[in-house]
Amino acid sequence: MEDVLDDLIEWLRIASISALPEHAPDVRRAAEFTAKLFSQAGLENVALIEGEGHPLVVADWLHAPGKPTLLCYGHYDVQPAEPLELWRTPPFEPTKLGDNLYARGAADDKGLAIILIKAAERFLRAGKPLPVNLRFLFEGEEESGGDHVAAYLKANPQALSCDAALICDTEMFAPELPTICTGLRGIVYAELKVRTGAVDLHSGVYGGAVPNAIEAAARIVAKLKHNDGGIAIPGFYDDVLAPAPEELRSWAALPFDDEAFRRDEARVEALTGEPGYSVVQRSWSRPALEIHGIRGGFTAEGAKTVIPCQALVKISCRLAAGQDPARAARLLAEAIDAATPAGAVASLHVLHTAKASIVDPRSPFIREAAVAMSEVFGGQTVFTRSGGSIPIVGLFADLLGVPSVLTGFGLPDDNLHAPNEKVYLPNVYRGIEAIMRYWTRLGLRQSEGM
Amino acid sequence: MEDVLDDLIEWLRIASISALPEHAPDVRRAAEFTAKLFSQAGLENVALIEGEGHPLVVADWLHAPGKPTLLCYGHYDVQPAEPLELWRTPPFEPTKLGDNLYARGAADDKGLAIILIKAAERFLRAGKPLPVNLRFLFEGEEESGGDHVAAYLKANPQALSCDAALICDTEMFAPELPTICTGLRGIVYAELKVRTGAVDLHSGVYGGAVPNAIEAAARIVAKLKHNDGGIAIPGFYDDVLAPAPEELRSWAALPFDDEAFRRDEARVEALTGEPGYSVVQRSWSRPALEIHGIRGGFTAEGAKTVIPCQALVKISCRLAAGQDPARAARLLAEAIDAATPAGAVASLHVLHTAKASIVDPRSPFIREAAVAMSEVFGGQTVFTRSGGSIPIVGLFADLLGVPSVLTGFGLPDDNLHAPNEKVYLPNVYRGIEAIMRYWTRLGLRQSEGM
Secondary structure, eight states: OHHHHHHHHHHHTSOOBTTOGGGHHHHHHHHHHHHHHHHHHTOEEEEEEOOSSSOEEEEEEOOOTTSOEEEEEEEOOBOOOOSGGGOSSOTTSOEEETTEEESTTTTTTHHHHHHHHHHHHHHHHTTOOOSSEEEEEEESOTTTTOSHHHHHHHHOGGGGOOSEEEEEEEEOSSTTOOEEEEEEOEEEEEEEEEEOBSSOEEHHHHTTTSOOHHHHHHHHHHHHBOTTSOBOSTTTTTTOOOOOHHHHHHHHTSOOOHHHIIIIIIOBSOOOOSTTSOHHHHHHTSOEEEEEEEEEEOOSSSOOOEEOSEEEEEEEEEEOTTOOHHHHHHHHHHHHHHHOOTTOEEEEEEEEEEOOEEOOTTSHHHHHHHHHHHHHHOSOOEEEEESSOOHHHHHIIIIIOOOEEEEEEEOTTSOTTSTTOEEEHHHHHHHHHHHHHHHHHHTTSOSTTO | OHHHHHHHHHHHTSOOBTTOGGGHHHHHHHHHHHHHHHHHHTOEEEEEEOOSSSOEEEEEEOOOTTSOEEEEEEEOOBOOOOOGGGOSSOTTSOEEETTEEESTTTTTTHHHHHHHHHHHHHHHHTTOOOSSEEEEEEESOGGGTOSHHHHHHHHOGGGGOOSEEEEEEEEOSSTTOOEEEEEEOEEEEEEEEEEOBSSOEEHHHHTTTSOOHHHHHHHHHHHHBOTTSOBOSTTTTTTOOOOOHHHHHHHHTSOOOHHHIIIIIIOBSOOOOOTTSOHHHHHHTSOEEEEEEEEEEOOSSSOOOEEOSEEEEEEEEEEOTTOOHHHHHHHHHHHHHHHOOTTOEEEEEEEEEEOOEEOOTTSHHHHHHHHHHHHHHOSOOEEEEESSOOHHHHHIIIIIOOOEEEEEEEOTTSOTTSTTOEEEHHHHHHHHHHHHHHHHHHTTSOSTTO
């Protein structure tokens, strides 16, 4: 596995921070290095796709007629490394300490994405054909919210036609617990503006006789959820789909301790949420309504007796599978209208929406991956979901019409987006083995009917 | 009346902005000019009292044994003049346009405070004794919240012993409507901190399973008042005193149009507040609970999916006559405790409190002033209150044990604290005449038994 480590270290040396314009030359070098890794693996039609922002790097190997085609996705860009003073080793001088390799991008995503490249290389460099057809699509704007990959997918869906996408950018639920993520929540993110008058007023003169925009905003917010944590928007839960029985069984068996989670991970005063559901269900398969920010009036040091005439609230609804974002946004707007007290005018502006993405764990693409991962890592592969969104998964679903297989080879303590990011190298090597087995198992099937 | 205008113009030329350290020499010049006005009026024992901050200027005339003693209060400092570009005439070049004199401080307070000085001068320069005993106390930190006057009052109450205070720093309810303000509301101003955990969390990962500090703050705020506008704190209204019948009659007769007030003055969407009370009662004689500011989480442009672990709320209760500030603060804290949802910790920090100040309109100090003002201005003198606080009135009540007579000679459109501040000169001249008549009427009484 020395070639894996050497190539990974070389890739990680490149500070491909896509959010910082001064690192644009590094991002390009990382794209070129990605292309080199593709070529070296024996992949064909390696190319940099130029466009707005940083290049895409593509390649393919399509010599398994009748067999399934997988779209292998990864990203070669990384997060900024700040705060630098908290790193124990320099972020762009990859450092191996025991079984871990420390560097910015070690787990997100170079150290996991290389698994897909090296799995292909293992077949092709040994002179063996790949058991399935592969397309590779790596982007350089995942960490900076760039539009290049979306624009390319929209313009060239046929160039990426496939049966499923395969993404190594998620983590195991716990060490040694092979994990596949089968669902992501959707979102409606909106900004609420509440206005009660033309100007701020003096509370000495007007207090008690005029509306108060912050009070109005607070009344609206308080009415959107029940005291017990459930969402109080009429009809909001109507279309929520229950998880598959396999998933519920898998979740119930996960090593999860509510009190340890509260105290050590979330570090909150108490766990709250929709009654009748476990913590895991609340954050993976149930919708959630959260207030992200609020602003109004005077909040500096000291006392100012202003009656504010406007307030701003940032609010989102995480959506469960089955919920239509447009309908959820409409129900939210209607509930806000109904909750707006006399003397206040509320306006809701939706900033963005995304549908939840779920993959049926009974799909052969998931089942075969689960078996392959169990064989390599030992123990039953568990199914998890994520309460957040991974935009590319929604794009693959919407534009290519394919499910995404999210294999978790990272670990919960990999410090993504934080100082001292690392990857656990044995998982990289076992990941390569698992992906090879996965492709071999899929290659026993025909694409038809999958 | 030329001496009045000349002296006022000279006083107003001094930019005695107490809040700006670079104007400290101007503030001192204004103090010295105040002392000159006192001496020129024939007052005795004129002195600058030095201490922390800007000097006090005192004087007296105490040669009416057995007659009432009045403490004449005013301030010689002014607000900053910014924004300068909105002034039509330079703020420190007093400009007479028609019957109005424009300058910073024209109405607040030099142009009204000079009434007291010139009324005394009219008696003494004519060689006539004053009908009452007078003490003068002018300060230079009213606009900047300085502590000098309070410290001096606390240390030297006997030096200011009197039967009542007389203050020319308020306005008529409407032009040509002689007005006495007989009450000020008190206040409890506090800061509420709400905490739900140790760090902000990602709503994708935790949304729906952990408490949200902004939601908790909103729930607390929403529970402090009823939907109909009444304060929902148990026992809060218990000690509120009803206004005197004279006041209620006077208020009901005031020229006040709800819709014009809403549209043209308050400029709000609707008038709200405690059911069963008029707008005037709500803002003058009933307590009010207002939220002045709220802050939490992410409120910049765009979308960030944070679950905030803390929120800050600025909140005050305006207190009616009869309410004890300490009890009001305790009831507020208890109501917040009761309203705090599971998973949140709320802490209330009281920043300052003040008791309401009311004067009985049947007091001879008020009655004689009302008659004198009616004689000069024509029409019945009306009794108003202010929904705000004037701290010096509370100090006079607490430290000297005397009521304050607040005679309104300003006009509602005098632009206090705003560009183009002005004073209506005929009111200054009529004010001098009214104060002279007031003192003459009081001089017919003995101090004993008032």
